[in-house]
Amino acid sequence: MTTTKAAMLTVQRAELTEHVIYMRLAEKMRNRHNAEILERIGGDELRHHDFWANLTETKVRVHRLMVWVYVLLGRFFGLTFALKLMERGEDFAKREYERMQDIEGVDAILHDEEEHERELIDMLADEPLEYAGSIVLGLNDALVELTGALAGLTLALGNAHLVAAAGLVTGIAASLSMAASEYLSSKSEAIDSDTKSPAKAAVYTGTAYIIAVVLLILPFFLLASMFVALATTLAIAVVIIAVFNFYISVAKELRFWPRFAEMAGISLGVSAISFGAGWALQALLGVQA
Secondary structure (H helix, E strand, O other), X not given: OHXXXXXXXXXXXXXXXXXXXXXXXXXXXXXXXXXXXXXXHHHHHHHHHHHHHHHHOOOOOOOHHHXXXXXXXXXXXXXXXXXXHHHHOOHHHHHHHHHXXXXXXXXXXXXXXXXXXXXXXXXXXXXXXXXXXXXXXXXXXXXHHHHHHHHHHHHHHOOHHHHXXXXXXXXXXXXXXXXXXXXXXXXXXXXXXXOOOHHHHHHHHHHHHHHHHHHHHHHHHHOXXXXXXXXXXXXXXXXXXXXXXXXXXXXXXXXXXXXXHHHHHHHHHHHHHHHHHHHXXXXXXXXXX
C-alpha cells in the first residue's frame, strides 16, 4: 500500500504541475482560441489532481522548476513544441495509470491523457509551426549553400578573415534573395489560400537564413586557423540541423533520425564537393593559400 500511495502522490503532483503550466501559458496568450483550449486542458488536469487528492488525502507541491522550463519553452519555441515535449515526458505517469486501472475512475483519466488532450493540443494555432516550411527553406538553403561556399573559399582565398567577409556578403545577399523569393511564392499561393501571410513567411525565411549565416561564419572571425574554423563551422551546421529536426520531430510527431541524416548528409556532402572544387581550382590556377 505504501508503494501504491507513493505512486499516487507522484501522479498527483504531476497533474497539479501540468495544471499550473497550462494555466500560466493561457494567461500569456493573446490568442483567445488558444487560451480557451489551454484552460480546458488545465481544468482537466486539476480534476485529475483532485481525484488523486481525495484518495491520498495529502497535499502536494507544484514542481516549480518544471513549470518555469515549459512556460519558457512555450514562449520561445511555440506552444505545440512545449506541450508535446511535455507529453513525451509523461510515460512514467501513464505507466502508473495502467498499473492502477483497477481503481475506479482511472480508466477515464487515462483516456483523457492519451486522446482528449492530444486532440485539444492539435487544435492550437501555433504560428512558428504554421511557418515551419519557410524556416526549413531558410535554414536548409543557408546550411547547404553557405557551408559549401565556405568550404570552397577556405582553399581559394587562403585567409580566415577574407573567407568570413566573403561568406558574410554572400550570406546577407542570399538571405534577402531567399526572403524575396519566399514572399513572391507565398503571395502566389495566397490566391488559393489565406492561411499564410506572405510577409511573415518572408520574415521567417530571411531570419532563419541570417541566423544560420552568423553562426556558420563566426568561427572564421574568431579562429586563426582556417581549417579549424571550417571544422568548427561544419560542427555548428550539424548542431543546427540536429536542434531544428528535434523541434520538428516533437512538434509534428515525425521520426528524428531519417530527417536529420538526410539534411546533414546533403549539407556535409555539398561541403566536401565544394572543398574538393576549391582544391582543384587552387591546383589548376596555381594559387597558393
